Amino acid sequence: MDAALKALAEPRRREILRLVWTRELPATSIADHFGEVTRSAISQHLGVLKAAGLVSERRDGTRRLYQARQDEMRMLRDFLNDYWTTGLERLRDVAEAAQRDKGATDGRAHP
């Protein structure tokens, strides 16, 4: 999860992910799409994406075909939907701390 979000924080990797969203592509074709960057750099990005579970790799002769793992992306989307609203009991101690904070001065911003 951490790895996935970190991987997506890089614009180049997002673009790669989009390139292989609907089809398999060999590393070279992907790299060709980025004229301003070395093939090696793209290879490293692909490694990060693969380590994060966001792409799959399949070998075909000397080539390696990459494709996005849409299921993992869906999990990430669900994480963004749910993470903030789950485990809210954790907030209790902070709420108490805030309460303590204001208890002395009574009623400025929040009850």
Place this chain on the structure above:
Amino acid sequence: MDAALKALAEPRRREILRLVWTRELPATSIADHFGEVTRSAISQHLGVLKAAGLVSERRDGTRRLYQARQDEMRMLRDFLNDYWTTGLERLRDVAEAAQRDKGATDGRAHP
């Protein structure tokens, strides 16, 4: 958008966002939740979150109250849903490149 994803890539910031998801909290209360980090560090994280538009800041006396901007988070979620499937016409040139790649040898490795 870029800034938002980058902001979320940091676990500490995600936790902060969760703390202020349902309520306003002063910076001190937030910092108290992270025993192992300085208030200064938290303040800087809050600055990043605010610059990314993920939290709002309101002043109350000497305190500054922060709260998550859930609308922005929803936009981010929608981005994750749509980005990959929009602008697919961009893929055409890559598709052509791949086609060229295989066309010569008719579906083997490479010319």
Place this chain on the structure above:
DNA sequence: CCTAAGATTTAGTTGACACTTACGTAAGTA
């Protein structure tokens, strides 16, 4: 005015990361 509380800002350090160049390797081809 003076002081304290709450919070940000400013160096300055350290580690992570994106990148390039150079090299290594596996698989196909002549």
Place this chain on the structure above:
DNA sequence: TACTTACGTAAGTGTCAACTAAATCTTAGG
């Protein structure tokens, strides 16, 4: 075997981000 293609990996460099400590700002209250 020798050559070429398609990759990954290693090593080195520059930049950026997260952190600490110290300084600064702002507001409240005596």
